[in-house]
Amino acid sequence: MHNRSLEVFGKAGYFNSQLRIALRNCGIIDPGDLDDYLNVRGFEALAKVLSGIKSEAVIAEIKRSGLRGRGGAGFGTGLKWELVAREKSDQKYVICNADEGDPGAFMDRSIIEGDPFSVLEGMAIAGYAVGSDKGIVYIRAEYPLAIKRLEKAIEAARKQNLLGKDILSSGFSFDIEIRLGAGAFVCGEETALMQSIEGHRGMPRPRPPYPSASGLFCKPTLINNVETWANVPVIVVEGAEWFSSVGTEKSKGTKVFALAGKINNTGLVEVPMGTTLRHVIYDIGGGIPGSKKLKAVQTGGPSGGCIPADLIDTPIDYESLGKIGSIMGSGGMIVIDEDSCMVSIAKFFLEFTQSESCGKCTPCREGTKRMLEILTRITEGQGKEGDIEKLERLGNMIKKSSLCGLGQSAPNPVLSTIRYFRNEYEDHIKNKKCTAGACEKMLSYVINDKCIGCGACKRACPVNAISGSTKQKHLINQDLCTKCGECYKTCKFSAIDKG
């Protein structure tokens, strides 16, 4: 069941070293056709648990599989189910977190667009296991196709009595409703997500109480990520032993990554946990284009860390990534080559987390802003002695003091780049130099002897910083130059040096 994709896609290098469990049906079945899903043993898992397996046994199976949450934190899925099952309440909720706010991530979207039924099936199984009859998929409104397919899938499943009242005459009822998010990154955080469903502004709240005890509308709530859900039917059908045979000791199964950046093959990659970064980048991703050198890999989305090239033999699992200052996150993987400036990269990610901070807690709201200001001045050649220490001081404080995971991880890109690329920071601050040549404001443009005095650069300069008479070598006034690069682009004689 799990490796059918190979038959379809053949032995292309990109695919043959992947193991597709969560993505098993994506691109294989027609996501709008329930029969197609049934043909690949769809809903077999639900039918199996409803045909007399005790809810405790279902939870035990998930626990034994070693499945951990794919939404970021890697919390044990079976344990989470057990906590919710243990609560006594007239109402419990099962939520699918399809907010997927990480820029550049599209794992969850692909699963819902390509295989919506597997998510619904996983949720229904959990509903049975924890004693809930109400499921909610929280999905961002920017995913119109995914929403459409999900709606259609729910409709089709209801018609076949795979959702709704008395499913397959088992006495178990479970229905699923869709709620749209407005696309705030922080609304992927579970407590903020529930606030948002309740109609309030999506702001995280302190835990405990955890959602398993008091979640949506103050009721016990089970929340899992899309990819987590997609794994569930496989575990039930193939068994926990099979599932846990894939992966490492503490990280079982596979993980989907959105491979992007300076890499030949971009796209979704699903590999067994424990696969090395090198394998993903070179064997699946096909290496770096233009025979450039690998500099770093950024994993874990906007609040992940940067891993330097000399650590790419690190196996991908929750613990190993954590040890080297990064995180699994929801599965972003951005490859960075030698042309990139690590300070700029850190600044780029921090810009995102700062503007997506909900603004509730002081360290995240105010602290990331100050970090961003420091990074901005470093990249503009205004860095000061002591700036690195300030970044570390703020970063460590924000990590330890913030209210939710956003603030607790926002400094990661900065702290990890300081850890592995401190010399680049120092170069920017002390020597006012960006070795990668990426920091526009730190560049200087100088006209060399190839200049024939055509005057094109002079006309192109928007601030009249270039002088010189016709057929004479021109000169750029460095005090006036705003480093926009227009002259460099205009010159046809390679007479302008950038550096």
Add this chain to the structure above:
Amino acid sequence: MPEKIKITINDREYEVRPNQTIMQAADSVGFRLPRLCYHPKLSIEGACRVCIVEVEGMRNFVASCAYPIYDGMKIKTNTDELRRARRDIVELILDNHPMDCHTCERDGNCELQRLAYAMGIKTRHFEGEKKNYPIDVSSTSVVRNPNKCILCGRCVRICSEVQSVHNLGFSHRGFKTVVMPAYNEAFADTVCSNCGQCINVCPTAAFVEKNYTQDVFQALSRKDVVKIAQVAPSVRAAIGEDFGLPAGKNLEKETAAALRKLGFDYVFDTQFSADLTIVEEANELLHRIKTGGKLPMITSCSAAWMKYMEQFFPDLIDNISTCKSPMSMMGAMIKTYFADKIKADPKNIVSVAVMCCTAKKYEAARPELMVNGMRGVDHMITTREASWMIKSAGIDLVNIKGEEFDEPLGMSSGAGTIFGATGGVMEAAIRTAYELYTGKEMPDLDVKAVRGLKGIKEGAVMMGDKEIRVAVAHGLGNAAELLQEVRKNPDKYHFIEVMGCPGGCVGGGGQPYVGLNCVPLDENLLRKRAEALYNADRNRKIRKSHENPDIKRIYKEFLGEPLGKKSHELLHTHYKQHYPQGIIPGGGKC
């Protein structure tokens, strides 16, 4: 659950009650961890992170206000790393705050200022861009200055959780986050009830009252007008706090003397017009009972409550007493009865009300309350504004020799005094209604059932063979709850008192900011202020409004009879529905 559990704070073991937060437990054994967004009357926000502590076994710091204790928990509150983190957090707040402490309304009683001192912030490490938003001065009562806001969210929570107004919420994200009404509507156009509780709970000066002290100083310097002040009961019960006196001192005579020193020609007592209100209102109640009028009758003295009712309970307009508030009755009497008496053109009278309230600024401007085309009250200043004026003019309120209020609008009964505490209007009205209805003396004038700080109080009084069922609510949230009940069960009560602020007027939005280590809305503080009024009542010879000789005199000389033609014209009013807009649902509370 065991009676006590053991926790360790800074290596010392303590036995404490289970089921509390780290902050509560630490407080109970003699700590007072720094805090900003925490307020005991409001839900836990966990936002400012100033109260963080270290817990053994946890990677990150935890907010002590939000985290529950467990047996064997090991807590550190004062490590070097924590001290530096807290200091940095407070510095980050300061870095985005205008540094204009010495010209700020809250100079000297600002919580942020105190905290910055306690954290020992001497040098600044992280300064950068500061927010810069327009200040909203559109409202008659409340000024919103987002630049001073530290986003602790106390105003948001009090407005929704305690007052059920839901006017405030967070908008925008990250560094650009601002507390504002829905759609950033001008305050004047929002559902704001003007109660001023946001001002009371704000740790800084992000919310302050609209300040009218300059207008009043200007009026006081005029030679061509008669300057008249009136003073609300609760002002005298609290104003001493602004001058360093302990809470609960009644400075009635001192306040009268100080206002005269400021330059007022006459200083009248709103307690007199409270007596007048009671005579009208008790008669109105009996009239409704006798003629089968709309019941329950609901009091109308609280200005915040009136606006709230017009927005959220317009279906109850016919239940609201048509009596104006004591302030507005006084305004009307000053501009008619008293103007006649001193043979002054009412246009040349400047009438200033000193109130514990911010909503009365709004009330004073209401067109329905005009008296012969004039405002009955030209300016309304809060207790805080009055304190400032007194200080600013160099008057020694504490050691001043007390003076009496002026006649003929200055004498009051004990019933007029207790108006300032929740249940006071009800108690005062019962004293008069009882005697009017039964023709007998009321055996015990203290109506204990309606005293105290319980959110909704109920009671029943036998007037002869007739049982009158009453209820009292203070704070708009409690009022809303009580009135939902009235909607469901219209025959449950005959008479209801509602005060917009928690504790009644003694807890008004215009009262002194609380001192060091006291929390706004602290129940002990409210109790002490109320006690100052109940003590005054107990010591008064006349404790019933209708027995106030000056009340008898004003009916004889001017008004005729209660509910008569003149009363109707000058002492009663009407209400109309307002459509509420921009209600922000509060966060989910479990």
